[in-house]
Amino acid sequence: MPIRDLLFVLTMIVMRVVSEPTANASFLLLAGYALLGRSQAIKALALSWLFSMLNPTLVAATTFASTGRFLIIGAAALSVLSRSGLLGKNRQISLMTFATLILGLLLVVHSLVVSPFADVSILKAISWTLVTTTLLAAWGALNVNERAVLTNQMFNGLILVLICSLPLLALPQGYSRNETGFQGVLGHPQAFGPTMALLGVWAAAGMLGDRRPPWWRVLLTGACLLLIVLSEARTAGVGMVLGFAMAVVLVPILSRQRIRVMFHGLRSPRLYIVLTGAVIGGLLSGVALTDRIGSYIDKRGGGGSVLDAYQTSRGALLNTMVDNIEANPWKGIGFGIASNPSEMIIERESVFGLPSGAPIEKGVLPYQVAEEVGLLGVVFVLLWLGMAIKRASRVSVTSLAMALTVLMLNMGESTFFSPGGMGLMPLILFTWAVSVSPTNRQG
Template structure:
């Protein structure tokens, strides 16, 4: 009986692996088909709805795959921006469906979500007030706010309900491995440098976007190591090396610094003898100092960080963004000027998706959007996200920290129509992960 049971378990495992492989073949084929033209893109987006067969799990996959498709290099595929309204319809539909899973959560998970949703709702109500009283574009501001809140909370509820049934860490890791591998393959091709001709962007639409994805991949990889998920040597050794190589080619300072910070945190939390850890940290620290003493290495890092600007102008490329955000904040420091909308000399109740802002930094952005009061409300639920699963902070802290790190240089946190969904996925995985309950699924 034991032998039969063991054999049955092995066969089930092989069947799941085969099923997952076929699913990823289908996803990649669907994405490649969507590259051809607008018609194939429409067909591909509609075909994604077949994942609703998997109910909540399928809905989460749909919004993640759409995010994947959104940031594909325009030199490789037709832009999804031509189908903005169809994209939003699917994203909202999936998110509202996931919101309905709230009542299916167990009491402990409902308590976790409520501790975050309550300050988030206060932040939402406050920003609706700011939109109609102080914003130049109140309707646009409210739409952007609602899209952020609905998709964020939908992702929270969906991941919370399905986390015990599905290994989202492995699924997300596979998705990012596809990005890394395909980007590496096209390094020699001109399309990899399409944006400005010099900075590497791989299969993404921007060098900075590639840098963000690299940080998220490293964060996922460190998380899998910390919680001892089995991963193949090629993923563990080769992919991180080529990822860092491509980060250098992308010239993304945010990505480079963020990756170093995550690696340092991993060494601090590494499960090993404390004396061995101290010795390792000291050796790495001494080695880094010795490297910096080498003039050629110092010149290389200086050139990388300054991006060709004169020394002392390290923030030159972001000067306009920072100046605009500070200027907007000073216009109305307590209440702000409206959620994710530009400050105009007139008030308009029209609606358009054409009103774009380039905030650049999470802290300055929230201060500009919502003032000091809104920033304090925002800070409450961000802190609550870290606190709500403090028992597992050591295991998965890389995920929320990575989100904050990239948002300090590339503010994507509120971009629900871009990679904001991945921010919410990472935060949700951190919130609901429990090393004791997840042993079976790992």
């Protein structure tokens, strides 16, 4: 990262931490930073995610986060749009970006017709469409060198989140949310665990493509797995393992490339040394390891199997969603609407009364889509996701593993269509995975 950019980013982080006035101002500065270029737009969105998700016991409070996020999204979109050529004669738009715009338009129309809170649904549909198309257009327009530099910066940024969290393992601030699950520098174990899952699958998949995986990458993968267990975020652990395993199985099929060409790391003794060490360590740990993993699976639920634990934590949410799907199978209840609409808490800004926030909790992405936009909407979303997964498979096993892990993380707590909170970072990495064009795929 250029020294100027690095100093600017560090200054904004310090401002976010020290006091409420400077924390509010940091969002304004991020919006200005997003206007400087495509890479800056993506980094501004990533920092917006970080600023919103930071552990409240470590940083100053802010009253501008909700409005500030929208300003940053708007600035990033304007920055990318002004450089895309869409406003001039040489209009170029990728198929993936065009498909996202069509899907977003369908969500807006559906919101007008079906939603009991049309303004809330429209705002959420426009917000997701704007963020996703902006990220797809920005990633896709970067040349090989720009993409490589920004990819390394994103990867190193997540590593810094891990490193800065380690000292909190011995401090109560690292467990302040529920006193048991480790949350590190983030505001919730259910945010920290998935973040480590994304970093872990990035590191693990990178080992398969390297003839001689570096030891730091091996250790990083192990550290991510350990921190996921400590966070008690079961969906994160399952999502990382399933995303990685599915990518290994599917990428040779979808990309039609030979396994030995794609998985150079399978020839490396280091990979097998790590696997052997993990098995021996597990055997030596014996009861202690079993108890810890059992506690991780059970998570104070008193159940036995993983399925029992899943039913205990998500059963009530799923039951309500299933009831809504059965009652409204074709039209749904409205995009971004809670399963019990009467219980929604809608935050509105004071000037025009527009909704600035309406948080909801949904357990499983497929059920969420079916509940909110009906079975016809599920078809359009599946077509869009199928196109995205196909594109990711043509790039590398790392891209496919990242895209699949993001989706698997949404099997326990659905955040894919919520770019205003925890869902923003997974969406940044999902669009990174599916946005490589034929002209820069070689990078």
